Amino acid sequence: MRRVESPVRKIWAVVRREFVERVRRRWFWIMALVGPLFFGAVFVLPSVLARGGGVRQIVVVDATAGPLGRRITDSLNATRAFDAVVVRAGGRVLDSLTTEVEEKRLSGFLILTDATVDSGKAEYRGSNVSGLATVGTLRRVVGDAVSAARLERAGVDPRIVAEARVPLHLATHPIARGGATAQTGEQSFSLAYFMGIILYTAILLYGINVMSSVLEEKTTRIVEVLVSSVRPFELMVGKVVGVGAVSILQFLIWGVGGRLLLARHRSPLAGGDATNGEEIFQVPHVSGGTLAIFMAYFLGGFFLYSAMFAAVGAISSTEQEARQAQQPVAWNPET
Amino acid sequence: MTSPTPLVLDRVSKRFAGHTAVDQLSLSVPTGVVYGLLGPNGAGKTTTIRMIMDILQPDDGTVRLFGQPSGGRAHAERIGYLPEERGLYRKMRVLDVLVFLAEMKGMDRRQARDRAGEWLERLGLAQWAPRPIDELSKGMQQKVQFISTILHDPDLVVLDEPFSGLDPVNTQTMKDIVLDLHRRGKTILFSTHIMEQAEKLCDQLCIIAQGRKLVDGPLGEIKRTHGGHHLVIGFDGNAGGAARVFADETLVNKVDNYGQYAELELAPGADAQRILSELVASGARLSRFELQEASLHKIFIDLVGPDARNAEGREPRA
Numbered sequence: 001m002r003r004v005e006s007p008v009r010k011i012w013a014v015v016r017r018e019f020v021e022r023v024r025r026r027w028f029w030i031m032a033l034v035g036p037l038f039f040g041a042v043f044v045l046p047s048v049l050a051r052g053g054g055v056r057q058i059v060v061v062d063a064t065a066g067p068l069g070r071r072i073t074d075s076l077n078a079t080r081a082f083d084a085v086v087v088r089a090g091g092r093v094l095d096s097l098t099t100e101v102e103e104k105r106l107s108g109f110l111i112l113t114d115a116t117v118d119s120g121k122a123e124y125r126g127s128n129v130s131g132l133a134t135v136g137t138l139r140r141v142v143g144d145a146v147s148a149a150r151l152e153r154a155g156v157d158p159r160i161v162a163e164a165r166v167p168l169h170l171a172t173h174p175i176a177r178g179g180a181t182a183q184t185g186e187q188s189f190s191l192a193y194f195m196g197i198i199l200y201t202a203i204l205l206y207g208i209n210v211m212s213s214v215l216e217e218k219t220t221r222i223v224e225v226l227v228s229s230v231r232p233f234e235l236m237v238g239k240v241v242g243v244g245a246v247s248i249l250q251f252l253i254w255g256v257g258g259r260l261l262l263a264r265h266r267s268p269l270a271g272g273d274a275t276n277g278e279e280i281f282q283v284p285h286v287s288g289g290t291l292a293i294f295m296a297y298f299l300g301g302f303f304l305y306s307a308m309f310a311a312v313g314a315i316s317s318t319e320q321e322a323r324q325a326q327q328p329v330a331w332n333p334e335t
Numbered sequence: 336m337t338s339p340t341p342l343v344l345d346r347v348s349k350r351f352a353g354h355t356a357v358d359q360l361s362l363s364v365p366t367g368v369v370y371g372l373l374g375p376n377g378a379g380k381t382t383t384i385r386m387i388m389d390i391l392q393p394d395d396g397t398v399r400l401f402g403q404p405s406g407g408r409a410h411a412e413r414i415g416y417l418p419e420e421r422g423l424y425r426k427m428r429v430l431d432v433l434v435f436l437a438e439m440k441g442m443d444r445r446q447a448r449d450r451a452g453e454w455l456e457r458l459g460l461a462q463w464a465p466r467p468i469d470e471l472s473k474g475m476q477q478k479v480q481f482i483s484t485i486l487h488d489p490d491l492v493v494l495d496e497p498f499s500g501l502d503p504v505n506t507q508t509m510k511d512i513v514l515d516l517h518r519r520g521k522t523i524l525f526s527t528h529i530m531e532q533a534e535k536l537c538d539q540l541c542i543i544a545q546g547r548k549l550v551d552g553p554l555g556e557i558k559r560t561h562g563g564h565h566l567v568i569g570f571d572g573n574a575g576g577a578a579r580v581f582a583d584e585t586l587v588n589k590v591d592n593y594g595q596y597a598e599l600e601l602a603p604g605a606d607a608q609r610i611l612s613e614l615v616a617s618g619a620r621l622s623r624f625e626l627q628e629a630s631l632h633k634i635f636i637d638l639v640g641p642d643a644r645n646a647e648g649r650e651p652r653a
Binding site for chain 2: 009010013017020021025216217219220221222224225226227228229230231
């Protein structure tokens with residue numbers, strides 16, 4: 001009988017078993033399909049929430065002696081995030097506006113007084129004041145108008161003020177291969193953020209897979225047959241490499257799937273303060289070097305954490321025990 | 336040139352937290368025999384087997400396999416091992432499990448696949464080959480595990496309590512396979528606390544209790560040495576003065592007297608013919624007078640004592 005006695009062949013057999021058995025499972029394919037949706041949600045949701053929805057109907061209640069209310073209203077309308085009208089303060093205006101807001105016919109109203117120019121104090125009352133982008137735009141527009149009013153009051157020519165208020169667009173581009181790339185700083189940050197989330201999730205997910213695999217062999221008692229045939233170290237190497245290969249296949253599916261999707265729908269994803277036409281997020285270009293570094297970080301992290309998770313599996317007798325014992329590893333601050 | 340002895344244990348000991356599970360155990364399993372490792376529950380059989388298989392390391396002593404001072408892992412391709420606590424990957428397909436475990440024993444993948452198919456066919460499981468393990472009944476899973484033990488055609492087969500939990504049909508199937516392996520010159524070491532099985536299957540055996548060897552050697556020799564002589568006597572209506580004869584300690588060591596039927600253990604050096612003549616002289620009418628060897632069960636009970644009774648109370652009759 002032909003016999004193969006090399007330990008490498010045994011490790012390879014373990015790798016193949018771990019790989020094939022996982023890829024055959026329904027959960028692998030569910031994850032391949034649902035994973036990108038999950039990561040996309042984690043990535044896009046915060047900016048969508050920060051934007052806080054569509055155009056806001058607001059009223060500017062002007063109690064100032066000058067044209068501040070009108071100017072701010074014009075500036076707000078120019079952002080296209082607001083549909084603003086100005087009314088003079090007086091009578092029961094605030095009460096009626098409050099009723100309008102409560103009955104959802106109005107998003108809110110901005111109250112301007114002479115104190116706004118003097119001390120920089122203004123007030124916005126609305127149904128939702130948690131939209132960071134909305135509040136940020138309001139603050140910027142009112143701040144600019146107040147600055148202009150103060151400068152005019154100090155005798156500065158309004159034309160000079162208008163020229164001085166040209167908005168600054170700071171373009172940030174990382175330098176690579178001796179020159180600036182077309183990628184913006186926001187895109188670089190988005191890429192790093194996105195990769196960080198994928199690394200953390202994948203390392204955790206597949207590390208726990210290694211732990212489950214160790215635990216399965218213990219609870220089904222098959223480990224006794226295995227360790228009488230192969231060294232425990234070889235078994236662990238096969239297991240870690242096999243599960244790691246599954247996760248790399250998962251990345252490949254996501255990567256190729258993402259590429260195909262983007263090739264079909266070339267339009268960039270717009271986000272952030274899109275009201276003034278700025279495009280703060282576009283799918284960034286991922287270079288080969290970045291991919292290599294990503295894979296190096298992934299493999300290093302995966303080997304480290306899967307070995308720790310394997311140790312957790314080895315010291316636990318049941319799933320319940322393992323779930324408790326894994327917590328120091330899963331919530332390790334280095335993760 | 337003779338092949339080296341498949342298995343030799345030389346004064347092997349294993350201790351766990353102050354408890355000595357195996358104590359200075361030595362034994363030798365020659366080529367081509369069915370060797371029984373017998374003992375009550377907790378005697379140290381499984382610990383001994385785990386040391387042989389390299390799952391545990393002995394604290395003292397050496398394990399030699401095929402002439403080399405190394406445990407089972409170094410000879411995985413020549414050893415088949417069926418552990419007492421059995422289990423398989425529940426979600427894996429039957430054929431894939433068998434191929435994988437054969438690969439762990441160093442077998443070529445394609446050959447493993449062919450042989451697994453043959454064995455599944457032989458044990459009536461061919462149609463289950465593509466099904467996951469957890470769809471099989473417990474008995475079928477045990478058969479699959481047994482196939483995985485011998486699929487790579489090992490020279491030494493180590494079976495830890497191989498018949499426990501099996502129904503009579505599956506027990507007979509396993510026994511047939513063990514005997515077939517024996518006929519093909521394979522060496523078989525199996526542990527059990529069921530004496531009837533050991534008596535039917537073993538050429539040689541070793542009885543251990545509390546981690547220590549009590550006796551080892553060929554079955555016949557052990558029976559001759561430790562079994563003593565037993566008499567079975569039947570009376571034809573009249574026992575005469577048999578009770579007086581049985582009370583003679585120079586003749587009888589132990590007696591189970593049922594009135595019309597009695598089992599005697601002869602005293603050392605006692606002559607059965609003298610008992611016969613004294614019974615006839617006492618007026619007893621005999622319908623049966625038969626000299627018998629002691630059963631392994633009896634020898635085991637006598638050697639091991641209360642531990643064995645405890646074990647026997649749990650065992651099914653084979």
